[in-house]
Amino acid sequence: MRLSLLLASAAMSLTVATQALAQQTIEISQAWSRATPSSAPVAVGFLALTNRGAEADRLLGGSSDVASRVEVHEMSMDGGVMKMRELSDGLEVKPGETRELKPGGYHLMLMGLKRPLKEGDHFNIRLDFAKSGAKDVEFTVGGIGAAAPAEHHHH
Ligand SMILES: [Cu+2]
Numbered sequence: 001m002r003l004s005l006l007l008a009s010a011a012m013s014l015t016v017a018t019q020a021l022a023q024q025t026i027e028i029s030q031a032w033s034r035a036t037p038s039s040a041p042v043a044v045g046f047l048a049l050t051n052r053g054a055e056a057d058r059l060l061g062g063s064s065d066v067a068s069r070v071e072v073h074e075m076s077m078d079g080g081v082m083k084m085r086e087l088s089d090g091l092e093v094k095p096g097e098t099r100e101l102k103p104g105g106y107h108l109m110l111m112g113l114k115r116p117l118k119e120g121d122h123f124n125i126r127l128d129f130a131k132s133g134a135k136d137v138e139f140t141v142g143g144i145g146a147a148a149p150a151e152h153h154h155h
Contacts (some may be wrong), residue, residue: 001053012145013152014148020084023074025053025055025057025131026049026051026057026129026132027049027051027052028049028135028137029048029050030048030114030149031045031047031053031125031137031140032046032047032140032142032146032149033045033046033067033123033139034100034117034141034142034143034144034145034146035116035121035141035143035144036113036116036117036151037124037144037145038124038150040113041111041112041113042110042111042112043067043109043110043113043117044108044109045070045078045109045110045125046100046107046149047101047108047137048089048099048102049093049098050098050099051093051094052096052120053095054095055103055131056092056093056095056131057068057092057131058089058090058091058094058131059072059090059093059127059128060072060090060128060129060130061090061128062108062125062126062127062128063126063128064110064124064125065124065147066110066113066114066117066123067110067111067112068112068113068114069110070108070110071086071108071109072086072087072090072106072107072109073085073087073106073108075104075107078135084107086109087106087131091106098112100123102148103147109124109126117141118141119132119141119143119144120141121141122138122139122141123139123141124136124137124138124139125137125139
């Protein structure tokens, strides 16, 4: 009786652990944004995505309180002109791969910005993944021309 109870609880905690693992297959780091001029209609979001799982996943877009919608964009040079387009199928992250969304490349585009982003602010984006589902990520706002996430200062 005692043993079967133990086994039952061991099986239960294994289930819980497996579920927790399944939710952690996409690791997100360095989520940051740039401050915007007061009347800017759009803002950007950058982050790094690492797929720790066994299956490919896709970042499809997201939603946020600070914008009417969040799209995944690609920036590229076309005949010396910087162009960007929405990735309508999302951005694939293969198993073991890290995808960086950074200035000059892939980025999140916050369309219909509802308020200016100020340096030092934080805001949330709920990212939408094809396999992992929704993930809430906090973004830190850097300076207007920031090329990289703000450094952490150690005292
Ligand atoms: Cu864009």
